[in-house]
Amino acid sequence: MLEEPILQVRNLRKQFGTGCMECAEVETRKLEKNFCKNCGTVYACQDISFDLYPGEILGIVGESGSGKSTMMQCLYFDNEVSSGEAFINTPELVSNNVFELSAQKKRSIRNHVYGMVYQNPVHGLKMNFSSVGNIAEKLIAAGNRNVGQMEATSKKLLENVHIPLHRMKEEPRNFSGGMQQRVQIAKALSNNPPILFLDEVTTGLDLSVQANVLDLIKVIQRDLGISMIVVSHDLAVIRMLADRTIVLLNGKIIEEGLTDQVLEDPQHEYTQQLVYSLL
Amino acid sequence: MKTNTHFAFFDEGSKKEIRRAIMKAVAIPGYQVPFASREMPIARGWGTGGLQITLSIIGKSDVLKVIDQGADESVNAVSIKKLVHETTGVELTEQTNKASVIQSRHRIPEVALTEDQIIVLQVPMPEPLRKVEASEYMTKRMHAEDDYSGVWLMLFEQIMKYGKTATSADHPVYVNGRYVMAPSPIPRFDNSKLHQSEALILLGAGREKKIYAVPPYTNVESLAFEDYPFSVEVFEGKHCHLCGSTDVFLDELIDPETGETIHQCNDTSYCIEQLNKKAEAEVQTSYA
Amino acid sequence: MGYVPVKGGTQAIDASIKRLKYERLKGNETIEIHTIMSTMRGMIDQVMSESSLYSPFLAALAIKQAEGSMEEAVFLMRAHRSTLPRPYYSKTVEPEAMLVERRISASFKDIPGGQLLGATHDYTHRLLDFDLIGESSESIQQWLNNYQMELQQVETFDEVKYFPKVVDYLREEGLFEKYEENNTAPKDITKQSLQFPSTRSERLQVLTRGQTGAVTSLGYASLRGYGQVHPNVGEVRVGAVPIYVGHPNEMEHDTDEDFYIGDIKVTEVESFVPTQVKNANNEYELQFEIGYGICYGQNETKAIAMSILDQCLEHPEADFPTHDEEFVLLHIDSVESTGFISHLKLPHYVTFQSRLDSVRQVKKEVQEVEN
Numbered sequence: 001m002l003e004e005p006i007l008q009v010r011n012l013r014k015q016f017g018t019g020c021m022e023c024a025e026v027e028t029r030k031l032e033k034n035f036c037k038n039c040g041t042v043y044a045c046q047d048i049s050f051d052l053y054p055g056e057i058l059g060i061v062g063e064s065g066s067g068k069s070t071m072m073q074c075l076y077f078d079n080e081v082s083s084g085e086a087f088i089n090t091p092e093l094v095s096n097n098v099f100e101l102s103a104q105k106k107r108s109i110r111n112h113v114y115g116m117v118y119q120n121p122v123h124g125l126k127m128n129f130s131s132v133g134n135i136a137e138k139l140i141a142a143g144n145r146n147v148g149q150m151e152a153t154s155k156k157l158l159e160n161v162h163i164p165l166h167r168m169k170e171e172p173r174n175f176s177g178g179m180q181q182r183v184q185i186a187k188a189l190s191n192n193p194p195i196l197f198l199d200e201v202t203t204g205l206d207l208s209v210q211a212n213v214l215d216l217i218k219v220i221q222r223d224l225g226i227s228m229i230v231v232s233h234d235l236a237v238i239r240m241l242a243d244r245t246i247v248l249l250n251g252k253i254i255e256e257g258l259t260d261q262v263l264e265d266p267q268h269e270y271t272q273q274l275v276y277s278l279l
Numbered sequence: 280m281k282t283n284t285h286f287a288f289f290d291e292g293s294k295k296e297i298r299r300a301i302m303k304a305v306a307i308p309g310y311q312v313p314f315a316s317r318e319m320p321i322a323r324g325w326g327t328g329g330l331q332i333t334l335s336i337i338g339k340s341d342v343l344k345v346i347d348q349g350a351d352e353s354v355n356a357v358s359i360k361k362l363v364h365e366t367t368g369v370e371l372t373e374q375t376n377k378a379s380v381i382q383s384r385h386r387i388p389e390v391a392l393t394e395d396q397i398i399v400l401q402v403p404m405p406e407p408l409r410k411v412e413a414s415e416y417m418t419k420r421m422h423a424e425d426d427y428s429g430v431w432l433m434l435f436e437q438i439m440k441y442g443k444t445a446t447s448a449d450h451p452v453y454v455n456g457r458y459v460m461a462p463s464p465i466p467r468f469d470n471s472k473l474h475q476s477e478a479l480i481l482l483g484a485g486r487e488k489k490i491y492a493v494p495p496y497t498n499v500e501s502l503a504f505e506d507y508p509f510s511v512e513v514f515e516g517k518h519c520h521l522c523g524s525t526d527v528f529l530d531e532l533i534d535p536e537t538g539e540t541i542h543q544c545n546d547t548s549y550c551i552e553q554l555n556k557k558a559e560a561e562v563q564t565s566y567a
Numbered sequence: 568m569g570y571v572p573v574k575g576g577t578q579a580i581d582a583s584i585k586r587l588k589y590e591r592l593k594g595n596e597t598i599e600i601h602t603i604m605s606t607m608r609g610m611i612d613q614v615m616s617e618s619s620l621y622s623p624f625l626a627a628l629a630i631k632q633a634e635g636s637m638e639e640a641v642f643l644m645r646a647h648r649s650t651l652p653r654p655y656y657s658k659t660v661e662p663e664a665m666l667v668e669r670r671i672s673a674s675f676k677d678i679p680g681g682q683l684l685g686a687t688h689d690y691t692h693r694l695l696d697f698d699l700i701g702e703s704s705e706s707i708q709q710w711l712n713n714y715q716m717e718l719q720q721v722e723t724f725d726e727v728k729y730f731p732k733v734v735d736y737l738r739e740e741g742l743f744e745k746y747e748e749n750n751t752a753p754k755d756i757t758k759q760s761l762q763f764p765s766t767r768s769e770r771l772q773v774l775t776r777g778q779t780g781a782v783t784s785l786g787y788a789s790l791r792g793y794g795q796v797h798p799n800v801g802e803v804r805v806g807a808v809p810i811y812v813g814h815p816n817e818m819e820h821d822t823d824e825d826f827y828i829g830d831i832k833v834t835e836v837e838s839f840v841p842t843q844v845k846n847a848n849n850e851y852e853l854q855f856e857i858g859y860g861i862c863y864g865q866n867e868t869k870a871i872a873m874s875i876l877d878q879c880l881e882h883p884e885a886d887f888p889t890h891d892e893e894f895v896l897l898h899i900d901s902v903e904s905t906g907f908i909s910h911l912k913l914p915h916y917v918t919f920q921s922r923l924d925s926v927r928q929v930k931k932e933v934q935e936v937e938n
Contacts, residue, residue, distance in 0.1 A: 103420075103424055104424045104425065104426075107424065107426065129432065129436055130436060130439050130440075132439055133432060133435055133436045133439055136432065136435050137428060137432050140428045140431045140432055140435065141426075141428040145431075145504050145505050146504060146505045146506050147435060147438055147504045147505075147506050147507050148506045149506075150435070151439075169439055169440070285650075288650070290650075290652065313760040313762065314760060315757060315758050315759055315760050316760065317649040317757075318642075318645035318646050318648065318649045318902055319646060319649070320646040322642065322902075322905070322906035322909055322910065323902055323903045323905075323906025323907060323910075324903075324906040324907035324908075324909065324910030325906065325909075325910050325913065327906075347913070347914065348914050348915075348916045348917050349917065350576075351576075352574060352575050352576035352577065353576055353914060354576045354579060354580055355913055355914075356576065357576040357577050357580055358580060361580075384913075385915075385917040385918060386917055403907070403910065413893075414763075414893055415763055415893055415897075416763040416764065416893065419763075441929040441932065441933075442929070442932040442933065442936065443928060443929060443932055445925050445926075445928075445929055446925065447918060447921040447922035447924070447925045448917060448918040448921040448922070449918075464915075464917070464918045465917070466917055466918075466920065466921040467921065468921075486903050486906060486907055488760035488761075510928075512920070512921055512924040512925075513924065513928075528917070528920075529920075530916060530920060531920060531923070545916070545917060545920075
């Protein structure tokens with residue numbers, strides 16, 4: 001591919017715990033899955049590297065405990081990495097390892113470059129603020145000081161995610177799970193972020209609501225050309241959304257490629273299991 | 280067992296320490312400087328922050344004015360004045376332009392202050408972000424990182440709910456384009472007096488142990504969205520029933536005889552000044 | 568003749584202060600400071616503790632002046648305290664060296680040194696004693712003489728007995744972790760305002776000067792369910808501890824040269840709180856941690872509640888308000904809480920006028936929209 005990636009992640013590592021003599025060395029450590037039995041340290045992400053290209057949807061699949069959510073939280077600065085680098089290809093940020101930036105700069109990236117949709121809407125929304133206020137929060141954080149503009153933008157976004165406008169001043173805590181998730185998506189999109197993270201966004205929703213939300217994501221991607229990273233344990237979601245897919249197991253990448261290729265012709269034993277169980 | 284109190288109550292060491300906090304506050308306009316607030320002979324929440332500033336800056340040649348809610352004769356203003364006077368013997372005044380130090384609660388006088396004056400405001404809640412975030416540790420971080428979206432969002436939500444911002448007194452301000460600051464519970468009417476003020480403005484919160492400042496000629500801007508400009512209390516068509524002033528902050532009263540609502544200058548010394556000016560003018564015309 | 572301001576405020580205050588004095592004197596009775604000191608031990612101890620000024624005499628004076636109002640007495644003491652020069656810090660007080668009047672353990676029956684019940688209300692039946700109405704100095708003298716006689720029958724030791732700490736005994740057994748002595752100088756919260764996250768020395772200072780009722784209530788809340796600390800009282804001891812200061816100008820510090828400046832009476836509590844820890848082999852083990860409480864005078868409830876809160880604040884990870892240091896430490900000070908609550912009595916005319924304007928504007932807006 002000739003195109004420059006918009007996001008490059010190199011050797012991302014995240015551990016919970018201090019480690020011990022037995023697990024300090026990467027080459028010689030013996031872990032039970034991602035866990036050091038001696039000291040209890042969890043190696044949630046071990047040396048993860050990948051590229052995200054403009055306009056593509058990258059799927060990340062793996063069982064719970066595989067490190068996919070932790071990785072996402074690290075990228076969005078909710079969690080601090082143990083080591084590693086990430087580069088965002090925008091004029092202001094080029095050749096800066098974003099993990100090493102100040103808290104203020106990181107916040108600015110979250111407000112201008114990133115959008116995030118959490119599995120649990122409680123993490124992404126202020127449940128006791130109006131829906132329109134929730135969307136405006138992100139616009140305000142990005143420096144907008146015009147109520148009329150922000151209200152208009154919010155209305156358009158809420159309309160796009162099929163929230164009836166007569167409910168826009170209502171608080172999301174009064175909404176159903178699917179509606180909350182749609183408000184969260186609208187909020188994440190409010191600053192036209194070039195990169196959007198989606199963490200298990202359909203998990204826990206009814207099947208019909210799931211389909212609805214997935215459709216919405218597909219439409220957004222097609223219309224706005226946003227690059228997305230979609231994390232899910234559900235291969236059906238990955239199959240529907242992702243152009244390329246990475247398979248994570250115990251904090252490591254074990255397989256990656258075009259989604260069709262990974263699903264049709266899985267190479268790794270674990271991926272094979274995963275794919276066949278779906279059939 | 281009787282002890283004599285020192286000039287201005289504090290020992291010199293305490294005064295120096297408070298003055299150091301004041302210097303820092305002046306150097307970083309709008310930033311809340313923590314200080315070891317002392318227990319005072321008046322209650323926490325009753326002006327101990329302002330009092331500690333006043334006592335640490337006052338000198339023998341100063342002339343002091345103390346007001347509470349615009350009035351020199353309000354009981355707590357009298358009580359504070361009495362304490363400062365008993366421990367310093369400084370001259371007291373009710374005329375704004377004669378005072379070199381003015382301690383005030385909830386008002387900035389109507390008469391414009393000058394470079395030769397210092398106004399000390401008593402502050403109950405110095406943290407403008409407290410309504411958005413309860414934890415001091417977090418609000419301190421938010422100031423450090425220039426993260427004020429929470430307080431803007433609060434205003435935005437008010438506009439969504441009520442069609443306009445619904446703040447009353449203590450409307451937050453931007454100081455010198457950097458720190459968001461609680462101006463103390465002065466009415467919005469007084470916010471503009473903070474902007475490019477000729478007088479040094481010192482703010483003291485005794486219970487919360489913070490001192491902050493607006494140095495002379497500093498930009499102070501009330502928080503407002505572009506399309507919802509900041510607005511002050513309106514007294515349209517109202518005037519002071521005593522002196523007739525219109526462009527001042529008015530108190531609303533009930534006329535005990537007629538039962539009607541009447542208005543009166545909140546700044547009592549300003550009102551008297553206007554009355555005296557009028558009386559003088561009348562005397563002059565009648566003899567002219 | 569111009570207009571002159573009315574002097575209503577000044578006159579009203581003068582009259583109010585006079586009236587207050589009248590209320591104190593109108594019964595035509597007076598109480599001696601020494602009477603308060605010898606009969607109101609509980610109040611004296613509480614006032615000294617909450618004001619963090621150890622002086623039974625000044626506390627008695629404050630109680631007299633405040634007509635028995637605790638918040639007022641504490642306030643007077645605190646205000647006085649801030650006018651006093653503080654030229655020295657004492658040497659670290661060693662409660663092991665306490666001249667113990669009372670010492671119990673709720674955890675062990677047979678503690679080294681034994682249990683010493685001492686003077687306590689714990690086992691009195693709370694029945695009003697109407698005989699006290701007619702108590703006379705003769706009857707008091709009679710009782711004291713009898714008591715002295717009784718004491719003479721009791722066999723006494725020739726030497727002062729040393730009461731080791733219960734926890735030292737358990738440390739030997741490995742039930743408590745041993746720690747190196749931490750000789751970092753504590754921060755003085757009266758000279759530097761509290762910043763978060765706080766240090767333990769700061770937390771203990773705020774807790775020990777906390778309002779007795781507030782400390783007790785929060786400790787109770789934690790114990791009852793809004794917290795994760797369920798302690799066993801390892802040891803409560805009440806008694807006098809000696810205070811020493813070092814020579815201010817000597818460069819060489821020799822503890823034998825320290826100056827003894829007097830005794831203070833304190834209540835000290837060590838609570839044992841079971842916690843889960845991981846050992847070197849990554850296995851869970853139960854261990855005990857200590858919650859520490861200490862306060863001036865005899866005030867056991869406060870000291871025990873303090874030991875609970877100390878332990879709570881050592882574990883900020885628990886999701887209860889009693890484990891939130893800002894919630895606990897910023898709201899238990901008597902002078903601060905009573906001051907701010909009572910400031911609501913001050914006029915708020917301007918703020919209310921401003922609020923009124925705001926509400927009217929909103930109403931107007933709504934009407935305009937509706938029309």
